[in-house]
Amino acid sequence: MLSASPLRIALLAALFACLPAQAQIYQYKDAAGRTVISDRPPPAGALPAKAHAAENGVSTSEDPPATDGANAAAPPKTLADREMEFRKRQQAQREAAEKAQKESADKARRKEDCERAQRQLRMLESGERIALRDEKGERVFLEDVQRTAEIERTRRMIADACR
Numbered sequence: 147m148l149s150a151s152p153l154r155i156a157l158l159a160a161l162f163a164c165l166p167a168q169a170q171i172y173q174y175k176d177a178a179g180r181t182v183i184s185d186r187p188p189p190a191g192a193l194p195a196k197a198h199a200a201e202n203g204v205s206t207s208e209d210p211p212a213t214d215g216a217n218a219a220a221p222p223k224t225l226a227d228r229e230m231e232f233r234k235r236q237q238a239q240r241e242a243a244e245k246a247q248k249e250s251a252d253k254a255r256r257k258e259d260c261e262r263a264q265r266q267l268r269m270l271e272s273g274e275r276i277a278l279r280d281e282k283g284e285r286v287f288l289e290d291v292q293r294t295a296e297i298e299r300t301r302r303m304i305a306d307a308c309r
Contacts, residue, residue, distance in 0.1 A: 187221075260308035267300045 174188035175181055182188070223231075270276070276288045288296065 256307055260304065263300055263303040263307055267297065267304060270297045270300060 171183060171185055172188055173181065173183050174192040176189075177191050182192075270293060276293070277285045278288065280286050
């Protein structure tokens with residue numbers, strides 16, 4: 147036989163005692179002029195409302211929303227609605243973080259490409275002899291015409307990568 151410890155009973159009692167503390171009491175006058183006290187918000191045709199917080203006994207007076215149907219007060223959001231909004235905010239934050247990370251990586255890549263092209267341009271403009279390998283694997287030196295073409299191509303790369 148299972149026995150409930152006094153600590154478990156006290157915790158359960160405290161848990162259930164907290165539930166009614168979340169309730170709110172509304173006091174308003176209906177269309178017939180009678181005072182109504184309820185745990186639900188007043189309908190659109192009600193006169194000035196008072197909301198009483200049951201947890202601390204403090205009352206707050208609120209002006210009622212406009213009585214036309216277009217501006218009626220929206221009902222409180224359900225737990226499912228709040229959870230859905232929370233998940234949407236989380237997804238948006240994740241997407242923003244991924245986008246920022248992608249932009250950061252792209253910026254770093256472009257900076258590296260820019261520096262590489264600038265080094266190549268300095269090397270080409272230095273006037274030193276530059277040797278490359280041809281398709282046979284043999285070493286060939288750049289001639290002036292080829293060097294000029296490479297310098298122009300490298301300058302276009304710098305203009306594209308270093309903006």
